[in-house]
Amino acid sequence: MQVKVKFTAGGIVNAVIDVEHTGDVKNARKAASKALEEASGKKFPVSRLALIYGGKQLADGMKIHEYSIKHNDTLLAHLKAIVLSEPIESPSSDDTSVFPTPESGLISPFPVPLTNGDAEMMETMANKLASTEVLGTEKSEEAEPLPCNHCDGKIDSKCKFCGCVYCGEKDDEEKTLACDECGRFYHMRCLPDPITELPQGDWYCEYCVNDPNIVISGETRLDLSNTRKAKMPSATQTKNWGGGMACASASKTCTIVGKDYIGAIPGVHVGQSWRYRLQVTASGVHRPPVGGIAGSSTKPAVSIVLAGGYPEDEDRGEEFTYTGSGGYDLSGNKRTAKEQTSDQELTRQNRSLALACAAEVDDVNGAEAADWRLSSAIRVCRSYKIAKKHPEYAPSEGVRYDGLYRIVKYWRQKGESGHYVWRYLFRRDDPNPAPWTPEGKANIERWGLTLFDESPQAKLEKAAAKRKGKEPSGPKTKKVYTCTPSPEYLEMVRLDAANKRMWATMAETSYESVGKYLETLCDNTLQCPICQEFVQQPVTTSCGHTICSPCLCKGMKQYGVICPICRSDIADIGSIEVVRSTVNQDLVTILKALIPSYGNGWLTKPTTIGIQRALRTGKVVED
Template sequence: MQLKVNFSAGGIVNTFIEVERTGDVKDARKAAAKALEVACGKKFPVGRLSLIYGGKQLADGMKMHEYSIKHNDTLLAYLKPAALNEPVDVPNSEDTAVATPESEHTSAFPKASSGDAEMLNTVATKLASAEVTEEADEKPIPCDHCDNKVDTSCVFCGCVYCGLKDDETKTLACDECGRFYHMRCLPEPITELPADDWYCEYCVNDPNIVISGEKKLDLSNTRKAKMPSATQTKSWGGGMACAAAAKTCTIVGKDHVGPIPGVHVGQSWRYRLQVTASGVHRPPVGGIAGSSTKPAVSIVLAGGYPEDEDRGEEFTYTGSGGYDLSGNKRTAKVQTSDQELTRQNRSLALACAAEVNEEGAEAEDWRLSTAIRVCRSYKIAKKHPEYAPAEGVRYDGIYRVVRYWKQKGESGHYVWRYLFRRDDSEPAPWTAEGKANIERWGLTLFDESPKAKSKKPAAAAAVKRERKDKDKDKDKVAGTRTKKVYTCTPSPELLEMIRLDTTNSRMWATMADASYESVGKYLEALCENALVCPICQELVQQPVTTACGHNICSPCLCKAMKQYGVICPICRSDIADMGTVDVVRTAVNHDLVTILKALIPSYGREWETKPKVAGIQRATRSGQVV
């Protein structure tokens, strides 16, 4: 293959060489030296000539194809600095003849153009006009630091280690940086001159870490390979504990007390992050959802403390704190200090129907305590397998705090303990009635993680499809029915409420055409898509339904009408028939409010509890009435 060689000598010299793609780099250097000798009229030492391609210096012993060099590619050539005992080759007047376009070239080099000939003549003229004698050729390169004084120690023109300039026959010059080293001064002294190229300790490359040709990268000696996580076999959840939440529950607020609409007892999720998205337990890592000023609303029973006791309908829960979390939080399982009645521990005390006491307290009527949603994790199966889910995290219903007290734990430090008792109308998931409900509602393990969404191989999918078809054929032959899949449908009472909401008939018809596998999916489609206010992007509050069929919050619509005029913020239709801003403020769609209250019991509590201000009072406050 033909390659172009660029060399800088007062100007850019271009020439061409012919090499084999499977040839050695050393052969290419020899060919480049001969071609440059013809182009520049000067002899180039092959040992000091280096070739560069793609920012890499071509090394002897390598093949051309190992650098992915192709036909008509360009190589850069340069001369390495000469050693002290190596004379500098400068051409005399008889060696300055430069080939012109009319001169004869070998078949490997095409004829140069007129522009290339002028450039080469300029280079030849500069080389010929240089006043250099044979005596000057024998002198070393001038040193700017010591002026080449033999008796002066200098690390720039002498040995880098000792600075002396003696013993030239035992002095090595690095083939990369050109600095000089005594063989006796090296960290590992040598007695014989190296036969091949020699590099100092600053320029030498470790062949074990240099990737050459088809050699693969060795990662066995890296820092990551030496970490404990590289050899551990325990699964830590695939990184889901520290991942960001994909969505947030908008059906209810984060401080909602009681059951989440659409979530039945027995619903389970594979990861805690999915429990967070459902709104059942908001903290993705912490076991208690609460603060020092508000009662707790949910907890996760995961057996994190040895003092935890689970009896199904009742359990004793241990508060948080006391662990040293300065290092690895996953392995910090030894309590090092007493627990205090602060933060989450205090929120559980506030949930008890008794005054907060630093020594503990008991509720006179435990049913008056705050309703707390309780989830059980598969981790408690080590101590109480009869109440633990097979995998993931399961919602087990509403519990209330009966009492709380302070006692010494197994570590010798004080812990706070809380007695919970179940108070839910739905049966527990470990009972026969609860298992029947799980099957009736179709409550399967919820898992929408990236790992679960990964596509299966085509062959495995085909086999699964074939088995499914065979099962259908067997059912037809035997006259049996396949397993019923639960589909959520509104109750007759809810259908009657929907029939009365005539202004949203088109939206309800669209909802009726779709199928939903659970009540939660039905509420998500309704509250996160169909009934989202286009202005505040939240579930519509004090909904006003326009003539064009859009549902908007009354305060949001009033603000839009004041700023942009009497038009619909979505479709820009004229809504002047709805009246002025004061009329729109009170034109709430009560039929839609009734439906949302039936689906979400806590809907509208914030704005319905506000006292209404009469017109005369509003006028008096604004100064319009004297």
């Protein structure tokens, strides 16, 4: 293959050489030296020529392919000032070489440590080299030597700065070495370990040399087999532990509904499953990333997860008996705390389940609802972990949303460990069929519900499969579900003329589910530009921007009657008092149809204006 060689010191010389992909670097340097000499008519000694590619100097003994050099790549050529592999011949009077040599007086060693005078001398020499015309000009026969600040350049004087570091003599130049790192001179006979032959390749003095046993050289890989991490017990474990998701923090929060919302999450179908609990948290179905009960001692529980954590749990699908939390000793490793050591109490999350039952709270004997359908609805998820005891109702992997359940009764009894536990009887009360039934499986197929997994590990696997041209592993569906708006919903959108441009932009994209549609609408499209939250009490300006009414009032009070986004004049919207009591009723109607709980927490409830042709409630998607 052919590669380009480029020399740029003082002028530019370009050449092309032929090298083998598996050839030696030394042969490439010889070819580059010959090609550069033919292109410029100047000398390029092989012993001083270095080739650089990708910021690395090509070392003798290495192969071309080991530096990933490809056809038509460019190598940078550089001439070293000190020759190590072979003696430097004195230039003759008719030598056309323009490159500085030690005999020309342009190169001088600089021993360490350097004083202020040495630094000035280095700068003087660097300026001298920079001002020397390298290409296109014949070398002067007489070169002015650069004086040494310590001995004034006298040949017969001993100086450890411009002579041998050990003896200070300046004789026997053919047997004098210069360190490639610091540039100091050393007689071969004066070295701590004297040598008689010139070394091949680079040479470093005893102060600059590194131990090759502790230095990673060239393309050598770092040996990690003897590190501290390699000796830890975790180095030999084969379990994935969730691909790092078990100890990750939540990166997204559900903004469609609040954390205390009771009932089904808008846009989430029965049968939807997630690979990790953290993804269930982001969906809003069950907020706690670890705990099995979402609730507090003052508010009813809103969701639970069945994960088979207690031996007393019994699952019959439409009904199940759930054991409360507590009683385990969590002072050590929580993953291995599988034995109950104390009685459970009707406090915190256990009490939140009791508050969800339509009966008086009794922390001694428990209670039973007179009408269990009056109990608060609780979202129930099942984990793959319950497959050990009840495989007929457990998902094959991950966590699955199984619909709404209500508590029939709760009571206190002695568990298998000999300590008391609180038990709760749940009964299913959801209009959608259970996901383990034939009807539920048909809905999952029709809606195209697959295992949701957007973890970093899954993204890397998908990217790798895409690069290889293969389909990513995982469950496949025969039919891809597309969110199709109903005629009633389209009529509501048509009535919201103030946001015509926004709804047109939303319609340009197809969504695989209602959840994705709501996520885009709440997190991006209808995000207030001032408070950066899902817009509440929306007001749409004449320029087509939707802002929270309280936020717009604050902006008008501080900056005047202008739009905080585009700075347009919005005087037609009225005064601050008018804006405070005005909302875009057409937009509120749409959001109430999508999210039934929207606007329930406002101090001022929006009033219904006139007879709307669109339905106030109803299904958003044609099932």
